[in-house]
Amino acid sequence: MTREKIEHYRKLGLKMTPQRLAILEYLEGNTSHPSAEDIYRHVEGKFPSMSFATVYNTLEALKEKGLIRELSIEPGKKRFDPNPSPHHHFICERCHRVYDIFEDFQITLPGEHQKQFEIKECEIIFRGVCADCKRKEV
Amino acid sequence: MTREKIEHYRKLGLKMTPQRLAILEYLEGNTSHPSAEDIYRHVEGKFPSMSFATVYNTLEALKEKGLIRELSIEPGKKRFDPNPSPHHHFICERCHRVYDIFEDFQITLPGEHQKQFEIKECEIIFRGVCADCKRKEV
DNA sequence: TTTTTTGTTTAGATTGGCTCTAAGATAATA
DNA sequence: TATTATCTTAGAGCCAATCTAAACAAAAAA
Numbered sequence: 001m002t003r004e005k006i007e008h009y010r011k012l013g014l015k016m017t018p019q020r021l022a023i024l025e026y027l028e029g030n031t032s033h034p035s036a037e038d039i040y041r042h043v044e045g046k047f048p049s050m051s052f053a054t055v056y057n058t059l060e061a062l063k064e065k066g067l068i069r070e071l072s073i074e075p076g077k078k079r080f081d082p083n084p085s086p087h088h089h090f091i092c093e094r095c096h097r098v099y100d101i102f103e104d105f106q107i108t109l110p111g112e113h114q115k116q117f118e119i120k121e122c123e124i125i126f127r128g129v130c131a132d133c134k135r136k137e138v
Numbered sequence: 139m140t141r142e143k144i145e146h147y148r149k150l151g152l153k154m155t156p157q158r159l160a161i162l163e164y165l166e167g168n169t170s171h172p173s174a175e176d177i178y179r180h181v182e183g184k185f186p187s188m189s190f191a192t193v194y195n196t197l198e199a200l201k202e203k204g205l206i207r208e209l210s211i212e213p214g215k216k217r218f219d220p221n222p223s224p225h226h227h228f229i230c231e232r233c234h235r236v237y238d239i240f241e242d243f244q245i246t247l248p249g250e251h252q253k254q255f256e257i258k259e260c261e262i263i264f265r266g267v268c269a270d271c272k273r274k275e276v
Numbered sequence: 277t278t279t280t281t282t283g284t285t286t287a288g289a290t291t292g293g294c295t296c297t298a299a300g301a302t303a304a305t306a
Numbered sequence: 307t308a309t310t311a312t313c314t315t316a317g318a319g320c321c322a323a324t325c326t327a328a329a330c331a332a333a334a335a336a
Contacts, residue, residue, distance in 0.1 A: 010333085015282085015283055015331085015332055016333095017283095017284065017285075020284090036323080037322080049286070049287095050286085051286045051287065051288095052323080052324095053286070053323090053325085053326095054284075054285055054286075056324075057285080058284095072211055074210065075208065075210045075294095076214070076294075077321090077322065078323080090251075090255050090257070093258070101247070103247065103251075105245055107243055109239070109264070113239065113241075115269070117230075117237070117264065117266055117268055117269070118266045118268075118272060119264050119266040120265055120267070121265050121266070122263065122264045122265070123262070123263050124245065124260060124261070124263075125260070125261045125262075125263065126247070126255065126257050127259050127261075128256045128257040128258040129255070129256045129258070130255055148304085153302085153303055153304070154303075155303070155314075157313085173293090174294080175292095187314085188315085189315045189316065189317095190293090190294080191296080191314075191315070191316085192313080192314055192315075194293095194294065194295075195313075213323095214292080214293070214323070215292090215293070216294085278335100278336080279334100279335080279336070280334080280335070280336085281332100281334075282332085284329105284330075284331070284332085285329085286326105286330090287326100287327105288326090289324105290323100290324080290326095291325085292321100292322090293322090294319105294320085294322105295318105295320070295321100296318080296319070296320090297315105297317090297318080298317105299315085300313105300314085300315080301313080301314070301315090302311105302312085302314085303311090303312080304312090305308100305309080305310080306307100306309080
């Protein structure tokens with residue numbers, strides 16, 4: 001990670017510890033939507049004394065700064081998306097991989113609902129089978 | 139619950155016990171998207187010996203028959219939707235209530251993605267503030 | 277550079293939602 | 307009514323996530 005980026009995070013009020021650096025490096029450009037455990041497993045190689053609490057603390061801090069998003073797409077497990085810009089997801093029902101979809105679908109609710117709800121964001125979750133799993137079919 | 143409905147469930151292969159009847163009656167027409175705990179709390183009044191396992195067993199059985207849907211909208215907690223027809227949801231970020239939205243948005247993915255994904259369903263989650271919570275603002 | 281302050285990391289305990297188990301109970305059926 | 311296939315139950319167990327308090331380390335101040 002570059003010095004500038006570290007400085008950038010620091011200015012956001014994040015104390016930059018080696019553990020946090022390792023987590024940030026793992027998340028940077030990562031499109032696998034990892035769980036806390038995925039992150040822990042990766043970082044514990046570098047920091048064997050690493051605690052799960054540190055992973056959760058860091059993720060919570062990043063979430064508060066709007067740098068990552070927490071996804072509730074898998075029941076009973078949080079997953080994290082290091083891309084904070086609005087986008088959608090496709091979830092493969094076979095392999096459970098989560099793919100990003102960067103289309104702007106311009107969804108607007110009809111008038112009646114617009115009175116009832118002040119909408120701040122909208123996420124679409126597509127479900128089905130991905131090309132990889134299609135290929136493996138009989 | 140009517141005799142016909144009970145017969146209908148029976149024909150689907152569901153053994154109709156008093157506990158299941160109580161759960162089904164609670165779910166019928168319920169738009170609050172209750173959690174397992176919500177259901178348990180309601181039904182334990184009628185069946186004090188009720189076990190959480192029974193709630194989960196019943197919900198699992200209903201899910202398999204396609205009679206309800208399991209929602210992953212709240213991290214760390216399953217919620218259930220007794221309306222199995224495809225529809226969307228609005229979640230209020232203040233009160234966390236979940237509202238149904240029965241609009242057909244006709245969303246189609248561009249060609250490149252259609253090659254990559256076989257889409258079976260698509261759910262939209264709107265987030266924001268509901269009218270109730272807006273009204274309570276200062 | 278040294279000191280102080282403030283926030284972070286850690287191990288381990290704890291919580292909360294959910295699942296499993298094995299025994300007893302009961303709805304469906306013949 | 308007798309049979310059997312399934313359901314219910316209490317309690318144990320599992321796993322993700324959170325909490326705690328002491329040790330520690332980064333950043334700010336001196």
